[in-house]
Amino acid sequence: MERIVGVVLAGGESRRFGRPKAFAKRKGMYFFQIAAEALRPAVQKLYIVSHPSLVLRFRKETNDEVIMDVEAYRGQGPLAGIYTVMKRTEADWVFVLPCDMPYMKASTVQKLVSCIDDAFDVIIAAHFDRIQPLVGAYHRRTINEMERLLEEGDNRMMSLLERARVRYVNEQHFQEESTVFQNINSPADHSIDGE
Template identity: 25%
Template sequence: MEKSARAPEHPDVTLALIAGGRGTRLSGVAKGLLVVEGLTVMERQLALAPLFAEVVLVANAPEPYARFGLRTVPDAIAGKGAPGGVHAALGAARTPWVFAVACDMPFVSAEVVRAVLAARREDVDAVCGEVAGRWEPLLAVYRARLAGAWGDALAEDPSLRRLLERARTQVLPESELRAVDPRLRAWVNVNTHEELALHSVSLPPR
């Protein structure tokens, strides 16, 4: 993928696309290749690239995404699911901050990304939103230096929320999120055939 000639809006942040496993509930398709309005989810997310210094794909089976030409890293500690994916992104980053997005989130917007990034402070190590009482760690920004402590903690198989609770995390309330995304579309993820139909998302052509 060719890098834009323009300077990134946030040169201190890497965008990490967390591919995770194959979508077993979606006939094994790579979820970043799901199609919305003629574009794959991956293409829609890569439209955010000008905001960032670099894009990194975290994938243990990267072959379906080869055509995008992204720097790709596997989990550094195998078998830890989404916490392991974020840890791999933190360890691979060449910038002080990492913005992590799951590859099954088709509707992430630049406005939402900017709102999360704007909440960073000197005394904060991570920023995520809260939707329906749940913290949303796969649309969130992290200091890359969390990688060491995060890696040590993975031996306990913690949830992403538990890891965030151990860090200095700023949690944005739902009211603030709705100010930039009234329907909270950015936090939609697609994992089932029912969700495909609900959000007008299609399987990739065979």
Template identity: 25%
Template sequence: MDPNLSAYILCGGKSSRMKTEKGLVQFQGKSFVQWILEALYPLVLCPVLVAKNPAYESFQLDMISDRIEGKGPLGGIYSGLTHSPTGLVLILSCDIPKISTDVLAFLLRYSTRNPDKITFLSDGENDYPLIGVYPKKCLKAVENSVLRNELKLRQFVESQAHQRILLSPSHIQAVQNINTKDQLLSLS
């Protein structure tokens, strides 16, 4: 475990397409967040949930609320970066129940090689900046974007030093985010 790394799971979305709290949705007998935690625990000792819903207290983890509400994923990243005591911050969305320790370890290996860059996964067609490592030093840039209401995450990431890490085809399902009940039903 890297003492210069902390992890934050963003659980504060509106879940408008799922119509229920995404992180608490059940998949094969466990909530999405539980699947993510099981993938994380071999790599990060004390992940933090960025969540307002008291139902997340059942995970018995530290929880923080968004510092500025209503700012979407970039606002969640801002909250995590502000709270984090470490130089590197792993950010994960709460809707990736198939994420694996192997995929996260792969991402972390690349992030430590270039710790000054935002490092995120890509399948070659889609980028996943909510499965990424953000250097604490980009906090001021994130804060400026949030305060200016420039909240498009991909636009922000592209404006910063970054590296896109290509996944092998065998790992693409691990990064699939589940936003609707139909997508949930299609998971295997």
């Protein structure tokens, strides 16, 4: 049985960005591919959680499994994406990355994985005094709480963190450059490659 599966969250609509962020490029690689390659050495299987309109495009670009949120909670953000993957796997942990952190590194993921402790429900990055709920691992025991929140229409990641035993990993655990955790919200945030 798989212990850790990886998830690239690429289900957002990228409204501020003006086009699908997952398919923006840095150094010739799509953003979603950068996230997938950062995860790959640390996980036994990889999922791409896609917006419905992009499923076919992802499937042309990757051999990883491309899925959409379960229908009941479609459009309810990252919480729905993580929940969807938990429903598809028996893995103990689901390690999540967003598709819009093009400076993320495999070494960072490996360091976070080394901080996994089964005494906690969630292990997430909190470098530079910034909690990153979409950079870290969620134990499958959180699935019931996720379902409750989604049923209530509360899809805030912070609502889940308030109800879970969370290990916040920061500079005390390992040093990292701030750029690694930089989200790209508009093309002006970085000189990304053209398409």
